[in-house]
Amino acid sequence: MGKHTKKTDFTLSGRFLTYVLSKGCNVKGIRLATSRGEQYIKLSKALRPACADILQPGTWIQIQGCQKVNTKTGKVKLKAKSIMPALPGSSSSDDIEPSPHAIGNVQKGKIRICQKSSCRKRGSRKVLTALNTALQTSGRDKEIQLQPMGCVGKCKAGPNLVVLPDKTRYTRVKPKNITHILQQHF
Structure with missing residues (x-):
């Protein structure tokens, strides 16, 4: 951890949108629709093979992990340690109903x-x-x-x-x- 990096734990709930793949077409992370908008969350190496092709777009999930904040630039990096199913009406403050455009994730x-x-x-x-x-x-x-x-x-x-x-x-x-x-x- 660098001198401008601060680590904290996080819990985030939302709808799964899509997988993010590495150059070798292996799962590296996921995109999640939350109250903060669309979030990219990197998966820990232990989670990558476990969740590949299991999640379906639109599924509600809850993610626990570690976030790194660069205090100099303000950039936030999220890394998932565990993924659990969540209910749409769960008590987490990060749950929202994402827009239909975010779920479809279709771009020209x-x-x-x-x-x-x-x-x-x-x-x-x-x-x-x-x-x-x-x-x-x-x-x-x-x-x-x-x-x-x-x-x-x-x-x-x-x-x-x-x-x-x-x-x-x-x-x-x-x-x-x-x-x-x-x-x-x-």
């Missing part, structure tokens, strides 16, 4: 895929077709635009993918990872 966006020769040799065509089929089966092909692009500058780590509006870059994308990427961002 673009996915840009490198179509240069090096990325195409490494499988960007297969990734593009997997993206097309995933978007069409989920019915989001009108909301999310697929756009070919030029070189990203990471040719040996292809196929490369950029998700907009948050400008997240993915390298070495496999067609099996497409559903996880779509769940994380849209």
Whole structure:
């Protein structure tokens, strides 16, 4: 713990929105709709495999953990130690009914895929077709635009993918990872 960091325990209740995935498509954290708005909560390493694919969007949960506050910048980082089911009318002051937009978590966006020769040799065509089929089966092909692009500058780590509006870059994308990427961002 640094000289500008203060640690305290917290308890937070709200509705589960979505998982946040790491670059290797493993669960790293969750997004929760609370009275303070949408919160990102990192999961402890012990919780990550235990809660992967168990929580459903809209489920009420209560999280206990540790929060770190940087006294210099005011940034707050939340890390969950335990997750329990909660009732919508529980006594915690952090419970709210989130807006329908927060539960749907649907944003209009673009996915840009490198179509240069090096990325195409490494499988960007297969990734593009997997993206097309995933978007069409989920019915989001009108909301999310697929756009070919030029070189990203990471040719040996292809196929490369950029998700907009948050400008997240993915390298070495496999067609099996497409559903996880779509769940994380849209």
